[in-house]
Amino acid sequence: MQIGIVGLPMAGKTTVFNLLTGMGAPAGPGADFPGNRDEGTIGMAKVPDERIDYLHNMFKPRKTTYAQIRVTDLPGLVRSAGVKGDNARGQANMFLKSIQGVDAVVHVIRAFPSPDIPHMDGSVDPVRDFDAVNMELILSDLEIVYKALERVNGGGGGAGRGAAGPRKKIKLEPGQLEALEKCRVALEAEKPVRDASLTGEEFLLLKGFGFLTAKPLVTVINMGEEHLKTGDYPGRAELRLRAANARSPLVELSARIEAEIASLDDEDDQAAFMQDFGISEPGISKLARACYDALGLISFFTVGEDEVKAWTIKNGTTAKAAAGKIHSDIERGFIRAEVAGFDDLKRHGSIAALKEKGLYRLEGKDYVVADGDIINFRFNV
Numbered sequence: 205m206q207i208g209i210v211g212l213p214m215a216g217k218t219t220v221f222n223l224l225t226g227m228g229a230p231a232g233p234g235a236d237f238p239g240n241r242d243e244g245t246i247g248m249a250k251v252p253d254e255r256i257d258y259l260h261n262m263f264k265p266r267k268t269t270y271a272q273i274r275v276t277d278l279p280g281l282v283r284s285a286g287v288k289g290d291n292a293r294g295q296a297n298m299f300l301k302s303i304q305g306v307d308a309v310v311h312v313i314r315a316f317p318s319p320d321i322p323h324m325d326g327s328v329d330p331v332r333d334f335d336a337v338n339m340e341l342i343l344s345d346l347e348i349v350y351k352a353l354e355r356v357n358g359g360g361g362g363a364g365r366g367a368a369g370p371r372k373k374i375k376l377e378p379g380q381l382e383a384l385e386k387c388r389v390a391l392e393a394e395k396p397v398r399d400a401s402l403t404g405e406e407f408l409l410l411k412g413f414g415f416l417t418a419k420p421l422v423t424v425i426n427m428g429e430e431h432l433k434t435g436d437y438p439g440r441a442e443l444r445l446r447a448a449n450a451r452s453p454l455v456e457l458s459a460r461i462e463a464e465i466a467s468l469d470d471e472d473d474q475a476a477f478m479q480d481f482g483i484s485e486p487g488i489s490k491l492a493r494a495c496y497d498a499l500g501l502i503s504f505f506t507v508g509e510d511e512v513k514a515w516t517i518k519n520g521t522t523a524k525a526a527a528g529k530i531h532s533d534i535e536r537g538f539i540r541a542e543v544a545g546f547d548d549l550k551r552h553g554s555i556a557a558l559k560e561k562g563l564y565r566l567e568g569k570d571y572v573v574a575d576g577d578i579i580n581f582r583f584n585v
């Protein structure tokens with residue numbers, strides 16, 4: 205599972221990326237974009253989970269493994285001319301191509317005031333930036349639609365388009381052209397693909413196009429220290445409305461403060477620091493979870509002396525398919541799943557106690573795995 209981080213320049217994207225991944229990519233004014241500008245910086249984010257912490261303390265395993273999400277950090281977006289402008293073709297932010305394959309988009313928006321860090325538009329205005337970035341994502345999708353439609357007609361790749369000569373005509377699957385037309389109409393009206401009234405089937409037909417405005421969106425507000433105490437910042441009410449309309453979870457945090465907390469080695473110091481700022485849970489944990497939720501993901505656990513591990517599955521996955529996450533042999537040779545709920549284990553203290561109480565169940569291949577299930581698969585190969 206993958207997410208891509210977008211936003212205007214100097215919004216705090218790389219700071220958030222470093223917090224999520226524990227990496228130290230250079231951030232700040234004048235920092236060269238690390239790695240390849242066209243592909244972004246890639247890292248793995250651990251998804252914090254108190255249940256894994258608990259199981260770790262209970263089983264004292266040699267290894268503890270949290271769920272992970274792959275994250276791509278991109279350069280700041282530049283402004284294109286708009287839908288009707290000369291450069292209306294979303295060419296300005298070609299690097300957005302590299303996140304067409306991600307499962308959700310994270311938009312980091314600056315709300316922190318800082319005289320040392322100028323904003324490209326001369327002022328800090330989270331509502332304006334929310335709209336500006338959505339516009340760039342819309343233009344990038346529109347470019348994909350236009351290219352596809354041109355290629356259906358055998359055109360494309362003409363002068364000034366930056367492509368290498370005329371390209372091969374493509375043939376679309378039945379229904380794809382109609383679905384693409386719906387997208388074109390929505391995008392030209394400056395609306396995201398998720399509001400293009402596509403049917404579920406059409407969504408699937410267009411999956412390969414990787415439309416960014418069709419993906420779940422998670423909005424991150426990067427607040428200033430001064431906002432932490434009150435939880436308020438300019439434009440908050442309006443932003444909450446916009447995020448709700450885009451069905452986007454909104455995570456409010458201060459990337460700089462969280463980075464300072466993360467840099468403290470001592471856990472007591474971290475706790476004291478967080479208390480000072482009235483932070484009950486690191487925003488970065490909330491963000492990792494919000495992404496996990498937005499992707500429709502849940503975790504099941506395997507436990508033992510060797511390893512306590514969280515496995516990532518889509519909500520609705522059956523026991524047999526979940527077994528396949530661990531190994532294809534276990535899926536093929538699936539016999540039964542021994543299943544206990546995490547909350548039951550926490551309440552009763554041990555697997556043995558669960559067995560006594562009949563709370564360690566045997567489930568068949570069609571059992572739909574629940575979030576927090578602790579599973580031991582019986583299989584033969």
Ligand SMILES: Nc1nc2c(ncn2[C@@H]2O[C@H](COP(=O)(O)OP(=O)(O)OP(=O)(O)O)[C@@H](O)[C@H]2O)c(=O)[nH]1
Pocket residue numbers: 211212213214215216217218219220230231232233235278279280281316317318321426427428429458459460461
């Ligand atoms: N005051 C304050 N400064 C912050 C905060 N978050 C990030 N910054 C600073 O803002 C500058 C930009 O942060 P980055 O994380 O590099 O921002 P970015 O969005 O990755 O920037 P580009 O990649 O250049 O587009 C750095 O100097 C950060 O230290 C914050 O919450 N408060």
Ligand SMILES: [Mg+2]
Pocket residue numbers: 217218219231278279280
């Ligand atoms: Mg950056």
